[in-house]
């Protein structure tokens with residue numbers, strides 16, 4: 062039969078959170094026959110320059126979907142914390158489904174730190190950062206107070222239209238998280254346990270059983286250990302945010 066191809070606006074967007082496993086989730090979703098996923102982060106709604114190019118530009122950035130791929134998905138983790146994005150998406154894509162993946166904010170902060178440290182050799186240690194007076198204003202720490210940002214999204218989207226993925230469980234038992242995501246997206250339960258294996262060479266992260274089925278070298282990096290004092294300080298800091306998140310999102314992940 063004839064194969065048609067086209068680009069369409071996304072029906073679902075992974076809006077964040079940075080360093081919580083957004084790439085892994087998108088890669089896993091890409092093996093579903095109904096999905097067409099963008100290979101790069103589009104940054105349409107959060108970039109003044111891209112946003113002025115308009116919706117046709119945005120559509121043109123989308124992957125080419127074959128005729129059975131009726132669900133286009135993009136991911137731009139910065140959307141979650143951007144002030145303008147919730148209203149813009151609500152206005153331009155009123156029916157879109159949103160996916161938010163969340164990790165233990167302490168691990169997320171270390172991951173963010175490792176990425177920065179990789180680019181800046183002389184950067185202080187993580188413990189040194191947390192011992193500074195104004196450490197709560199440091200972006201890698203602030204982002205982990207997820208409830209701050211979620212509140213903004215809930216002004217524009219009903220909770221039913223936002224799906225929360227447990228980023229810790231996505232590493233341990235990805236098929237469980239994928240089952241709920243597929244249900245949320247209203248697509249068949251195609252991605253299952255048999256599609257995965259754990260890569261003993263890379264901190265045991267899950268990969269897909271296919272060529273290039275693991276994430277690249279910038280994912281699954283080595284994390285430095287942090288002091289007990291730092292950990293306790295962050296636990297105290299995040300406990301209120303986590304409690305607010307549980308209530309706002311109506312979720313109860315094990316690390317919350």
Ligand SMILES: Nc1ncnc2c1ncn2[C@@H]1O[C@H](COP(=O)(O)OS(=O)(=O)O)[C@@H](OP(=O)(O)O)[C@H]1O
Nearest residue numbers: 079080081082083084085172266267276280281282
């Ligand atoms: N399957 C699999 N393979 C490799 N890495 C995995 C996987 N699942 C989740 N993760 C975790 O994802 C972290 C990167 O998150 P993101 O993809 O959201 O990062 S980014 O915001 O796009 O930069 C990445 O952070 P680091 O461990 O700091 O590299 C991983 O901990």
